Amino acid sequence: MADLLPEHPDFLWRNPEPKSSYDAVIVGGGGHGLATAYFLAKNHGMTNIAVLEKGWLAGGNMARNTTIIRSNYLWDESAAIYEHALKLWEVLPEELEYDFLFSQRGVMNLAHTLGDVRESMRRVGANKLNGVDAEWLDPQQVKELCPILNISDNIRYPVMGATYQPRAGIAKHDHVAWAFARKCDELGVDIIQNCEVTGFVKDGNRVVGVKTNQGTINTEKVGLCAAGHSSVLAEMAGFRLPIQSHPLQALVSELHEPVHPTVVMSNHVHVYVSQAHKGELVMGAGVDSYNGYGQRGSFHVIEHQMAAAVELFPIFARAHVLRTWGGIVDTTLDASPIVGTTPVENMFVNCGWGTGGFKGTPAAGLTFAHTIATGTPHELNKPFALERFETGALIDEHGAAAVAH
């Protein structure tokens, strides 16, 4: 396909031994952990910090997502944080001096029922009021933007229109992680792989260290960025999170000529499809229903999304599945993340991004770093506090923001 991938980089960061103590320790070396460390160093001058990753750098959900980036969420709080993230995506390649192929090819959210149509139009209106680019497309306009979409009436759920966000798109996820990691390293952050956190050292209710398979490390502050394993870490620290971990699967086809110019998501028949820079079709849908930490799910979930894809894109009928995989996503009941303080002093949590946190990576990093450095939330993550489950001030994006990605 047309776009050449960036050269595979040489080693971009050191592999240091952990020091005996740090000003802050970030648990989890996925996109969010790395972005948090980057903003701690860059915005708050905290460079005596470490990112601890139990496996290899960004081998969790960061390596497994379908890279959709958009900000067309319904509620004000969500639109604010995701739109801030999108604006950061627009400047990060230059700031990180790394072209990770952020491609603003637009994202379309299809409507297949009258209910979808009403909800979609409402969301376009809400987006516009929040300064998020959004349009309503009729089926003919849908077809013009994505000619391979079947807009005929002869399918089970005909396309009745779509919302469209032109500034949305995709990026190369691995390269995003490497871009952050390289900058972190340059700024003096220690990135320590194969370092699993197995417990915490507390002085009363204050965290003062982390126990790892590489020994105990003292630290002033701890930031959890463990995605699907957030509950496990919280339990070690002695508090609970309203999180359920589920398998989320995705798949790719073999490489094809460029046929799919944008990103298409359908909540109703439930699939989302883009074509990656190299040419493979990338698809995903919803979580497996059961709780799971296995990084794999059931095959009928894959079959469902392929059936949906073939109905919407008849030319995909002869494409082959090359590979399927799964990640462990940390879901909340309101489908919104949790970024803030915890019941444990000096311990902070960033989790609950569930099926859609890749797009939020820069804003998660920015706001979580602010929260860790200052001890109080940034304006953007204030509404996403753990306390909302007690106050009832939920940010209910379920069904409000089209599909979850």
Place this chain on the structure above:
Amino acid sequence: MLLISCPNCGSRDETEFHYGGQAHVAYPENPNALNDREWAEFLFYRDNTKGAFAERWLHSTGCRQWFNMLRDTVTYEIQAIYPMGTARPDAAPPAPESGTASTAPDSTTTGTAAPSIAATSIATSSAPASTTAPEGATK
């Protein structure tokens, strides 16, 4: 796909079932007496165990009956199936993965007397009762 042994219908594909989340979460005896924290715990907080997990399933396209299951959330192996209202059978040893979440004690079990577990649980360790998606499905 999981192959699930419905206590009434026998082995059926997972697609016939509906997942019901953590088992043994009792409705508060006196909701009015709960403070916001306790109410939040009941509404929004569930165990998210890595390892043996007691959960509810509904055979929605079969007998339409609920039942409980003890399943390992790492290997997805089904360890026991037992009726609603009975206590959780003993957990199998935790998953072989490195030291992480304990299998949380079942603090919310409704205090009903537990009938004989042996009679009601189906030990699946010897039977190939659970199949899942193929291995190696990572990117």
